[in-house]
Amino acid sequence: MPFENGQKKNVFEESIIFETEIDMYTQVLPRFEQILRDVGDDTILKAPILFHELSPRKIIIFEDIVPLGYELLRGRYTNVEEIKQSYIKLAKWHTLSYKVNLEEPGCFDEYHISIFAMPNLDRNLLMWQGTDAFIQQLETMPKMQKYLPFIQSIQGKLFEDTKRTAKEYFDAPKEDAIYVLYCGDFHDKCYI
Template identity: 55%
Template sequence: MPEHANDFNADELQAPEWMDNDFFLKVLQNCEKKGSRVEIVSTKISPASMKGDHYASVMFRALLEYKLDGVHKTKSVILKTMPESDGHKKEMLGNTDIFEKEISMYTRVLPRFEKILRNAGDNTVLKAPCLYSALEPKKVIVFEDLVPAGYEVVRGRVLSVEEVKAAYFKLAKWHAISYKINLEEPQFFDEFQRGIFNMSNIANEPFMASGIINFVELLKKTPSLQSYLPYFEKLQPKLLERCRASYAEYRDAPKEGACYVLCHGDFHAKNMMFKHHKGTDDVEDVMLLDFQIGYVGPNVNDLIYSIYCLLDENMRLDFPALLYHYYTVFKSTLASIGFKGTSPSLMQIRQHYRRHKDLELFLLVTFLPMWYAINDEPDVENMMTSDEYRRAMYDSKEYIKYVEQVLPEYLHLGYLEE
């Protein structure tokens, strides 16, 4: 068991028995030169992430010592697999296709995206190197560890504006390429039909429906917020269904002129690793991670998601400038990869953003309290399983202060009108 065990998820303290030398030999034989002789010398396995970094998988880091044709080598790899211990996480994820999706992203989709960029003279990297993947006998993906290359997950602070712009830069390129492919070859994304609101195992979780309920209770007991109660009481039975419709819009009811792309689906700070210049601390690169719940939908959904899952209070005020940054990269990427159609205008994107306002309200009342709680105490298991714990999140003074600030803005924007 590693030191400071409480800093890690309980199901990542002990590696499963199948992660043995035979397994790692298979991994190395897959990623080294074909026909080379590989001999495992030693393996050292530890948790790959900190508590609160993720929930929808189990992750380990393995330091491998081996001989390649007699030459001593070392390699650090990250292993991502499904939970094996009985409990909520296993039940929620057991019948989903999240691993099938992610393997397809790393082996089929993102390699094509990068090839399109290379053909346009663009060397932007969209993925960490995938060394091995399998669905049988265990669902597992093995990546090259980015930490030795200087990448890190940002913890203990909010992202800087420079880091956020780097993340939007990558997202905009990703969106632009998928926009073009989806118009020309929509069947290429056939397996990416369901986002988080359309995956029954996740969409039916109590935490998805309880947010608006707990928010209404907060409004009732907070004098400064009671004037907003009638709107959210009317919205309560409709909010989750409207979000489901937003995520399913491309498949069920596509809108003329909408911008449909392959959405990341979980575009937040813990799903990114940043590399900084050692001398100046400037951002050199950001690597987007975790493609398990990608789906084809409105590009604005990733952008709206980022409001409460990527930005802090101050950067939310500057979102129009960040959206413009995203848009310029999106538009220039379409031009560079040879898109001949009419790209959506910035005004159209802003109009589509407003049309999906219910997603933003859902994130305010459901996900934002969770982010405040994760920053204070990263107990994701309780957050997902305990009604009492979730209700307590709404007592956060920081959260209430923000709600008092943002609800007047939503009122003035017309968000609180049917």
């Protein structure tokens, strides 16, 4: 938990983000990885947690996975291959969550207090400017120009639509909808 006053402390202080993350990293993601192992897929979806506690101070310490060949991006954008690898992992995450939820309806109900319940999230620039940064990146990639109109059409709406869909799942899920457990902090500074 951040101890210095500022935006991060304001966002995390009144949330249950640490409780949720600890559960995700100790229960949900190991289960997803086991399902992958059972079909011969050795994809790693998370860094291992070395230590966690909620009291007297909320803290999570992850294993440093840089020695395993991962890189924390600083000072540059992701390249095409890195983007592909990131989205392959995210697609597996979504597929596994969809599968588990189909087989065990309601198994993710305890996560109804999601990132969208965090105080001051609506004012977080990352939530509003993420699509802008994505569009800027696409504009530098000639082969991706065909996707620009679609991404531009959701510009300014993505955050609110995602928030609405999360609420819909818990309040009045649609029969024909596809709901997945989303990663609330998937961004271009993630390990690749």
